[in-house]
Amino acid sequence: MTIEKPKPTLDEMIAQIGECGYRICEIDASEAGAGNISVYMGWDVEVRRHFPNAEEIELPVPAPALAGGTVLATGSGRRLRQIEAEPLSAIGAVKIHEGGLTGTLYTANTRKFARLTSEFNSHLAVHQDQVERRGIDFQAVVHAQPPHLTYLSHIPAYRSNERMNRAILRWEPETIVSLSQGICVLEFMIPGSEEMGKANVEGLRDYEITLWSKHGTMSRSDVSVFRAVDRVEYAETGAKYEYMDLVAGGRAEGLSAEDIREVADTFGIKSQWL
Secondary structure (H helix, E strand, O other), X not given: OOOOOOOOOHHHHHHHHHHHXXXXXXXXXXXXXXXXXXXXXXXXXXXXXXXXXXXXXXXXXXXXXXXXXXXXXXXXXXXXXXXXXXXXXXXXXXEEOOOOOEEEEEEOOOOOOOOEOOOHHHHHHHHHHHXXXXXXXXXXXXXXXXXXXXXXXXXXXXXXXXXXXXXXXXXXXXXXXXXXXXXXXXXXXXXXXXXXXXXXXXXXXXXXXXXXXXXXXXEXXXXXXXXXXXXXXXXXXXXXXXXXXXXXOOOOOOOOHHHHHHHHHHOOOOOOOO
């Protein structure tokens, strides 16, 4: 008999967003108001106790697969490092209406943002695509701006999946386990544009983290917000080692391909990068 895992509560999700926002800032992956977080919950969630104020909104992209569910998202301009201390002032809850074209935005009396994150369209599109294709009822999406990953994407040679993933995976044994799908590298596109949104959605179908060249990352997890942030940390750590090696003149050998395969075999990991 399969025992269904209890659904996370709204309080747990709010706490995760706060903790993870702070962690993103600790690794210097969010300056000022940069970076944003969203969570999709596909079950009935009572939000009025936390967010008593309601307004009808048009969704930036159609999201029919999310109808009846709730999306928590951070507000535009809110600093991720401050969410943990004042979560209700920085988060909104959107109940998606039937048809997925409109929703009700619920906010707290302490709200300190005019609108949800400017990249709400990218978040919503990823949730819609994943729920429609995979039938999941939970997903966390995190956008961050990790400096070493972003720096490497400014170097033309690293703007390919092959080069970037080989570079990231060769520094720590844990990386092939935690980032077995690797990173999808996207060319530079205007943030928030339709072109960017489409490429990001497609990238996150086969990968769990995309690198928006010259901008930042978007990661997803259907386990927790923590897991989505962990993926950013592992990728950024690999990029930091790669940067250090570039500065040192490329003198480190890193893990060999055989080393990485042995780690993967030990932990039962399947990956296209082996």
